[in-house]
Amino acid sequence: MRSTRYLIACLLLPLAACQTRPPHNEALKEAREAYASASLHPMATQAASNEMAQARQALDKAETAWAGRRNEDETRHLAYLAYRRAQAAQLLSERAAQEEVLKQAAVERERIRADASGKDAQLARQRAAQAGDRADALAQALQRMQARQTDRGLVVTVRDVLFDTDQSRLQPGAQRTAEQLAEVLRQYPQRRVRIEGFADARGSEQYNLRLSQRRAEAFRDALIAHGVSQDRIEVQGLGEAFPVATNRTTEGRQQNRRIEVLFSDDTGLLKARS
Amino acid sequence: MKATHLRLGPRTQLCAAVLLTSALVACASTPPPRERLLLADAAVDGAVSAGATELAQAELARARSKLEAAKLAMAQGNNARAQVLAEQAEVDGLVARNKAGEERARRAAAEVQQGLQILREQVTRP
Numbered sequence: 001m002r003s004t005r006y007l008i009a010c011l012l013l014p015l016a017a018c019q020t021r022p023p024h025n026e027a028l029k030e031a032r033e034a035y036a037s038a039s040l041h042p043m044a045t046q047a048a049s050n051e052m053a054q055a056r057q058a059l060d061k062a063e064t065a066w067a068g069r070r071n072e073d074e075t076r077h078l079a080y081l082a083y084r085r086a087q088a089a090q091l092l093s094e095r096a097a098q099e100e101v102l103k104q105a106a107v108e109r110e111r112i113r114a115d116a117s118g119k120d121a122q123l124a125r126q127r128a129a130q131a132g133d134r135a136d137a138l139a140q141a142l143q144r145m146q147a148r149q150t151d152r153g154l155v156v157t158v159r160d161v162l163f164d165t166d167q168s169r170l171q172p173g174a175q176r177t178a179e180q181l182a183e184v185l186r187q188y189p190q191r192r193v194r195i196e197g198f199a200d201a202r203g204s205e206q207y208n209l210r211l212s213q214r215r216a217e218a219f220r221d222a223l224i225a226h227g228v229s230q231d232r233i234e235v236q237g238l239g240e241a242f243p244v245a246t247n248r249t250t251e252g253r254q255q256n257r258r259i260e261v262l263f264s265d266d267t268g269l270l271k272a273r274s
Numbered sequence: 275m276k277a278t279h280l281r282l283g284p285r286t287q288l289c290a291a292v293l294l295t296s297a298l299v300a301c302a303s304t305p306p307p308r309e310r311l312l313l314a315d316a317a318v319d320g321a322v323s324a325g326a327t328e329l330a331q332a333e334l335a336r337a338r339s340k341l342e343a344a345k346l347a348m349a350q351g352n353n354a355r356a357q358v359l360a361e362q363a364e365v366d367g368l369v370a371r372n373k374a375g376e377e378r379a380r381r382a383a384a385e386v387q388q389g390l391q392i393l394r395e396q397v398t399r400p
Contacts, residue, residue, distance in 0.1 A: 077358055077361070077362070080362060080365075081361060081362065081365050084362075084365035084366060084368065084369050085365055085368070087369050088365065088368045088369045088371075088372045089372075091369065091372035091373050091375070091376045092372050092375070092376070094376045094380075095372065095375045095376040095378075095379045095380075096379075098376065098379035098380045098382070098383045099379050099383075101383040101387070102379065102382055102383045102386055105383065105386040105387050105389075105390050106386065108390055109386070109389070109390055109393060112390070112393050112394060112397055113393070115397065116397045119397075
């Protein structure tokens with residue numbers, strides 16, 4: 001019953017206090033602050049104008065009730081409604097702000113993706129250009145050695161490989177070609193070569209096979225001496241087969257005494273003679 | 275009559291001052307606030323539809339408990355108190371609904387920004 005007396009006292013107190021200016025009301029103050037905070041939100045006008053108007057209306061109602069009747073309980077109730085309406089409006093504004101963040105993030109994501117694929121494409125073009133440059137350089141180097149493009153791939157022909165008198169030492173021209181080919185192979189580590197030795201038709205077939213084999217091996221040894229790994233080189237003596245000129249003349253036979261260096265493709269694959 | 279209502283007070287979340295208001299207004303024989311209760315019901319339903327059960331638990335609980343208290347007050351013939359409680363339950367339900375919407379948007383934005391961060395790192399790392 002003490003609480004009842006207290007409550008009645010509370011109710012009567014503002015009535016007893018005869019003031020021109022409404023006294024302080026804590027609930028009303030909180031409602032005003034909530035409304036002020038909600039109205040300051042950057043999205044308030046755009047996203048929650050109706051809700052802000054309702055909150056304003058509720059706040060005005062509470063203010064009027066307090067100014068007119070000074071009823072603590074009625075004002076507390078009305079202030080509570082205004083406070084919650086302001087809060088609801090602010091939440092709506094904040095939701096719109098978060099949705100804006102979401103939208104911007106999606107735009108940004110697309111931009112990054114487009115950028116990335118653009119960079120990838122650029123990189124691919126650069127790589128292709130570099131590969132093209134390398135291929136050009138190879139073609140130029142081989143052109144200096146009078147390489148021919150055949151259906152099996154690039155072929156470099158070397159004549160006058162060995163001194164007739166000393167069949168283990170390369171002639172100077174063949175030595176230079178071996179140096180150049182070793183350099184080309186150093187630049188293109190994925191390429192392999194097959195060295196095919198040939199002889200003219202003088203002498204027995206067995207002798208010519210051995211001779212052509214020796215020519216090819218001598219050239220291989222020169223490449224190895226210039227740093228080419230042995231497993232990148234295949235050697236084959238083909239004797240008097242596949243002549244490129246007549247064996248009836250000195251010039252023709254001289255042309256048939258040769259080696260041919262066949263280059264593999266990029267994957268190291270060497271095409272066989274068909 | 276006043277004393278009876280004060281004994282009921284602790285069962286609700288409502289403060290004693292609101293109880294007193296209800297009691298005073300009840301003396302003026304307020305009609306049953308059926309429409310108010312329907313509006314409060316709708317507000318709570320709206321909050322649940324918006325996902326408040328998961329995203330705004332505290333706010334939804336507050337609205338529901340006031341709605342239940344309002345129904346109880348009306349059942350006991352205390353229409354004025356039922357009216358006050360129903361009005362408060364309605365705005366509480368509104369807050370719960372908007373809170374759920376805000377929370378959902380906030381989580382989605384945080385998730386997308388996190389994904390964006392990962393994407394940026396992937397792009398800058400060769």
